[in-house]
Amino acid sequence: MDTKKWTQLWLEYHKAYDGDGAWSVAFEGFSDNQVVIANAIYEFRRGIEALTGEMVLESGRDDAGKCKVRTLTICNNQSVPAEGYHIEGSEKGILVEASEERGVLYGVFAILRQIACGRKSFEVKESAAPSNPLRMMNHWDNMDGSIERGYSGESFFFEKDQIIINDRTRDYARFMASVGINGVVINNVNVKAAASYLITDRYFDQLARLSEIFNDYGIRLYLSLNFASPIEIGGMDTCDPLDKEVKAWWEGKIKEVYERLPLLGGFLVKADSEGRPGPFTYGRTQADGANMLGDVIKAYGGIIIWRCFVYNCTQDWRDTKTDRARAGYDYFKDLDGAYHDNVILQIKNGPMDFQIREPVSPLLGGLKRTNQMLEVQIAQEYTGHQIDLCYLIPLFKEVLDFHTHCCEGKDTVADVVSGRTMGNTLGGMAAVINTGNDINWTGDDLAAANTYGFGRLSYNTDLSAEEIAREWITMTFKLSKKEEDLLCSMLLRSREIYEKYTSPLGIGWMVTPNDHYGPSVDGYEYSRWGTYHRADHLGIGVDRTDKGTGYAQQYYPENAKLYNDPDSCPEELLLFFHHVPYTRMLKSGKTLIQHIYDSHFEGEEEARGLARDWESLKDSIPSETFDRVKERFDLQLNNAREWRDQVNSYFFRKSGIADEKGRTIY
Numbered sequence: 001m002d003t004k005k006w007t008q009l010w011l012e013y014h015k016a017y018d019g020d021g022a023w024s025v026a027f028e029g030f031s032d033n034q035v036v037i038a039n040a041i042y043e044f045r046r047g048i049e050a051l052t053g054e055m056v057l058e059s060g061r062d063d064a065g066k067c068k069v070r071t072l073t074i075c076n077n078q079s080v081p082a083e084g085y086h087i088e089g090s091e092k093g094i095l096v097e098a099s100e101e102r103g104v105l106y107g108v109f110a111i112l113r114q115i116a117c118g119r120k121s122f123e124v125k126e127s128a129a130p131s132n133p134l135r136m137m138n139h140w141d142n143m144d145g146s147i148e149r150g151y152s153g154e155s156f157f158f159e160k161d162q163i164i165i166n167d168r169t170r171d172y173a174r175f176m177a178s179v180g181i182n183g184v185v186i187n188n189v190n191v192k193a194a195a196s197y198l199i200t201d202r203y204f205d206q207l208a209r210l211s212e213i214f215n216d217y218g219i220r221l222y223l224s225l226n227f228a229s230p231i232e233i234g235g236m237d238t239c240d241p242l243d244k245e246v247k248a249w250w251e252g253k254i255k256e257v258y259e260r261l262p263l264l265g266g267f268l269v270k271a272d273s274e275g276r277p278g279p280f281t282y283g284r285t286q287a288d289g290a291n292m293l294g295d296v297i298k299a300y301g302g303i304i305i306w307r308c309f310v311y312n313c314t315q316d317w318r319d320t321k322t323d324r325a326r327a328g329y330d331y332f333k334d335l336d337g338a339y340h341d342n343v344i345l346q347i348k349n350g351p352m353d354f355q356i357r358e359p360v361s362p363l364l365g366g367l368k369r370t371n372q373m374l375e376v377q378i379a380q381e382y383t384g385h386q387i388d389l390c391y392l393i394p395l396f397k398e399v400l401d402f403h404t405h406c407c408e409g410k411d412t413v414a415d416v417v418s419g420r421t422m423g424n425t426l427g428g429m430a431a432v433i434n435t436g437n438d439i440n441w442t443g444d445d446l447a448a449a450n451t452y453g454f455g456r457l458s459y460n461t462d463l464s465a466e467e468i469a470r471e472w473i474t475m476t477f478k479l480s481k482k483e484e485d486l487l488c489s490m491l492l493r494s495r496e497i498y499e500k501y502t503s504p505l506g507i508g509w510m511v512t513p514n515d516h517y518g519p520s521v522d523g524y525e526y527s528r529w530g531t532y533h534r535a536d537h538l539g540i541g542v543d544r545t546d547k548g549t550g551y552a553q554q555y556y557p558e559n560a561k562l563y564n565d566p567d568s569c570p571e572e573l574l575l576f577f578h579h580v581p582y583t584r585m586l587k588s589g590k591t592l593i594q595h596i597y598d599s600h601f602e603g604e605e606e607a608r609g610l611a612r613d614w615e616s617l618k619d620s621i622p623s624e625t626f627d628r629v630k631e632r633f634d635l636q637l638n639n640a641r642e643w644r645d646q647v648n649s650y651f652f653r654k655s656g657i658a659d660e661k662g663r664t665i666y
């Protein structure tokens with residue numbers, strides 16, 4: 001890897017205006033001996049110089065005679081909420097108020113963002129506080145350097161079982177802090193091989209350095225943990241969470257870990273899932289496992305984030321009673337209230353697995369006395385591998401805005417995970433991140449909109465998908481207003497386009513098995529993964545109503561009723577909840593089969609529209625970036641065409657019903 005060469009993403013800082021002065025920095029209640037503050041000033045200097053050409057004067061230097069000197073005043077104000085800030089520009093300079101160091105850092109990034117987006121320094125103004133206590137990135141990086149579901153090169157944390165620390169590490173921390181991320185899990189949830197040894201002396205020195213670099217940007221380091229560590233690295237013959245010796249082993253281990261890594265935030269655990277070990281092996285509950293670790297780590301202020309992605313992955317496809325969608329709720333709902341205070345359950349946004357359209361998991365808000373965290377995926381595993389354009393923030397907004405009906409008012413997913421519903425302090429949002437060591441970090445340059453967007457959204461869930469897209473575009477590129485509008489519309493259209501040419505109306509899973517790119521309509525139909533569409537010659541869809549698998553009944557009555565009836569079920573989820581005939585009339589006045597044909601023809605056509613729009617930006621985008629993205633659009637067009645023709649042909653052959661418009665179907 002050439003460590004000198006990588007992009008600065010949205011911190012590129014193009015010239016915004018020609019400044020007429022210089023800056024000094026003053027402190028009230030903070031000082032630049034504090035590392036996070038020192039980094040905030042470093043960021044201010046770097047940003048303001050690039051944006052306006054104005055220098056930040058070394059302290060003690062008085063150049064006031066030569067030019068106008070404005071002051072950045074960094075002020076400790078204990079009435080500002082934790083991690084929040086108040087920024088306000090005037091002729092004299094800019095005031096940043098915060099009650100702690102991280103707030104100052106976020107305030108400085110907000111100043112730079114506002115200037116990059118068109119304000120003059122004296123116009124800067126905002127009061128902000130984070131919507132979510134925890135705003136995390138989950139890397140699925142393996143220690144051999146590969147990344148599970150990675151589409152942007154190799155890991156920049158690991159190579160050949162070693163931890164890498166270089167200039168790129170700091171840039172990564174800068175990018176994350178600039179959008180308000182305050183926790184990072186660096187290793188894959190599937191903890192195997194060398195990764196099991198991250199909690200041993202082999203890696204403590206490097207991890208300590210990494211945790212310090214993160215800490216200096218307000219970020220806590222977390223690790224994914226192997227639940228079977230007592231066996232795999234401890235030489236024991238059990239990892240039963242209720243076994244006294246197992247607990248004693250963990251006590252010793254966690255003590256050792258915190259002696260060497262005092263800045264560690266805690267652990268993320270994938271247990272009893274897809275072959276990973278867990279408490280079920282010993283007839284124990286998920287709460288037994290999570291609480292044992294939670295109790296052990298409590299003395300050090302650490303937390304346990306326990307994933308709810310638990311389901312039977314060896315299902316017989318002939319078995320129509322078992323429904324994978326039910327699993328999360330079935331395994332976790334009964335234990336609501338049993339999880340200890342420093343344990344958080346991390347729940348994927350949908351009940352299946354990051355498909356382009358799924359209902360919101362009924363576990364979110366279904367749990368009423370348990371800390372909850374929402375997990376989304378910006379790594380585009382099922383959404384186009386960072387080849388196909390797919391801006392995911394609209395999807396995340398839908399999830400956050402979803403009314404669970406868990407209580408009167410304060411019942412959206414955003415309310416639940418932020419802690420507003422239960423008045424708890426642990427919760428938030430996590431994303432499986434889409435980065436790697438490619439020079440542009442995200443493979444597709446446009447996929448960085450998801451990286452940026454997730455951070456911004458997790459800090460402020462009230463922002464709209466469009467506001468976030470606009471910020472990202474303005475900060476990343478130097479375009480005219482008209483061009484920005486065009487790129488913004490491309491991002492905002494992209495999710496729906498991807499949905500149109502892939503699988504219809506919430507059914508999901510018509511994707512090439514394992515790799516998860518490109519169509520394979522029956523690829524998961526006769527497999528063990530619990531992911532079926534149940535198409536026959538008359539119709540398609542999974543009956544998840546009270547007459548079917550009963551999944552719809554896992555929601556609170558308002559939603560259960562809505563989903564249970566095909567007439568009230570939101571149409572984009574029709575096939576998730578109902579098995580319906582191809583001849584069923586949709587609200588559009590089209591039959592289901594005609595909808596499938598039309599949406600696939602439209603989706604492919606609209607993907608070509610995206611590629612054309614990109615072509616029209618050629619003269620305004622740096623050529624390397626332009627070419628990289630163009631190559632991806634070429635691949636996306638092939639993909640869209642393949643999806644269109646395979647899906648349409650499949651359903652034509654199954655149903656024998658012709659396309660009303662007589663287009664070519666094979």
Ligand code: GCU
Pocket residue numbers: 148149189190270274309353381
């Ligand atoms: C998906 C994904 C796996 C991943 C798993 C998880 O199934 O394909 O690669 O390990 O999710 O979230 O744990």
